[in-house]
Amino acid sequence: MSTSGEAADQVVKIVLDGTDILVRATGDGARDFIRMLLSELRKPQKTKGRASLASMLKQKKPIKVFEIDDKSLRTF
Secondary structure, eight states: OHHHHHHHHHHHHHHHHHHHHHHHHHHHHHHHHHHHHHHHHHSOOOOSSHHHHHHHHHHTOOOOOOOOOHHHHTTO
């Protein structure tokens, strides 16, 4: 009886230690994910339109202009 009791104690100890490690790892991962998310949200957002046009003009590459018919404008 003594050996089976010790074996059961070891199994319970291993399960509890594993659960403790799992909970800590999950908590650390969640904390790191929240930190990363907050840092991404705090970064200044680049807008489209005027900012990208200014960068295109600074590159001094040839700019192509495409014409869109009035019929195709709605689907575009």
